[in-house]
Amino acid sequence: MANPHPYVYFGDQIVAAEAATLGVASSAVLYGLSVYTVFPVHVDAGAASPAPTAFRLDDHYRRLEESCKIIGIDQFTQEWDFGRFRTAVSTLIAQNAPRTDVFVRATVHVVESIPGTRVRGCAIAVSMFVYDAVPIVPQDGMRLKSSPWRRIPDNAIPSRAKVNGAYVNSVLAKQDAIDSGYDDCVFLDGNGHVCELSAANIFLVRNGTLITPDVSCDILDGINRRTVLTLATEDGIPVVERTVDLTELYIADEVFVTGTSSGAAPVVEVDGRLVADGIPGPISQSLRKRHHAALRTDDVHGWVTELTA
Numbered sequence: 001m002a003n004p005h006p007y008v009y010f011g012d013q014i015v016a017a018e019a020a021t022l023g024v025a026s027s028a029v030l031y032g033l034s035v036y037t038v039f040p041v042h043v044d045a046g047a048a049s050p051a052p053t054a055f056r057l058d059d060h061y062r063r064l065e066e067s068c069k070i071i072g073i074d075q076f077t078q079e080w081d082f083g084r085f086r087t088a089v090s091t092l093i094a095q096n097a098p099r100t101d102v103f104v105r106a107t108v109h110v111v112e113s114i115p116g117t118r119v120r121g122c123a124i125a126v127s128m129f130v131y132d133a134v135p136i137v138p139q140d141g142m143r144l145k146s147s148p149w150r151r152i153p154d155n156a157i158p159s160r161a162k163v164n165g166a167y168v169n170s171v172l173a174k175q176d177a178i179d180s181g182y183d184d185c186v187f188l189d190g191n192g193h194v195c196e197l198s199a200a201n202i203f204l205v206r207n208g209t210l211i212t213p214d215v216s217c218d219i220l221d222g223i224n225r226r227t228v229l230t231l232a233t234e235d236g237i238p239v240v241e242r243t244v245d246l247t248e249l250y251i252a253d254e255v256f257v258t259g260t261s262s263g264a265a266p267v268v269e270v271d272g273r274l275v276a277d278g279i280p281g282p283i284s285q286s287l288r289k290r291h292h293a294a295l296r297t298d299d300v301h302g303w304v305t306e307l308t309a
Helices: 027-031 057-071 075-079 082-096 164-179 223-234 246-250 282-294
Strands: 007-010 013-016 034-042 053-055 102-110 124-132 142-150 184-188 201-206 209-212 239-241 254-259 263-270 304-306
Touching: 007 082, 013 082, 027 102, 034 057, 034 164, 053 057, 057 075, 057 082, 057 102, 057 223, 075 124, 082 102, 082 124, 142 164, 164 184, 184 246, 201 223, 201 246, 201 282, 209 223, 223 239, 223 254, 223 282, 254 282, 263 282
Parallel strands: 142 184, 142 263, 209 239
Antiparallel strands: 007 013, 007 124, 034 053, 034 102, 053 304, 102 124, 201 209, 201 254, 254 263
């Protein structure tokens, strides 16, 4: 388990981690009414004066903004802009002074006490904490199990909004996979089509073409997913976004997943069936290297933001 670094951002200030608490009567606790994003911060420990950099920070801010808009948390955009967000992240990183790569989880909580099941005009608090950048899935070859739990559809709780309470769905599916001896799950929708993992997007390669469920397939429109699609296109790899059947994973040449906390991780088995010969394939390995590099240094796309307090 990854523990937060000593200092966190909460209530518009930096406080000790144990001092950042939410009231038991708040909407965030009663209903899981919070939205969040997680992004990596790279620290070059070998540099004389390491300048931490955040990956696609503006996109992560925008995802928080969009998640709030979908759910109806209207106070966030009234109180926060990207400049304030960047300053808070920079101050938090400077206070913790990490010497290795870390993840930052930024969350907008609805902290109104016992408001009932409503959200408009309710008070919010923003929290951010830092923890070691340890992947949540194996990086040398994952084993996946299709889940008996179905992905929550867009007309119930939208997957494109990262709502804390909705992750009960992911917990049920991943715990089933773990209990069955697998690393993670493959979510299917109500029609049996592939969506994503418990907390990562999924890709397959078939006859040299990179295929992934499109954004209307009850998936998170992942920032790392978009990154890999861009890198693949630049490398001349044909890309298709469409509906994917479960059995396509069984006969794929390659399968891999992406996510901030997953990286770009290869899959070697799905439902007891080896993916090809059970060895990570060349396209997934190439994109994995490109993705890893993009997280740290990017002079082309403007994806890397230097954090200065």
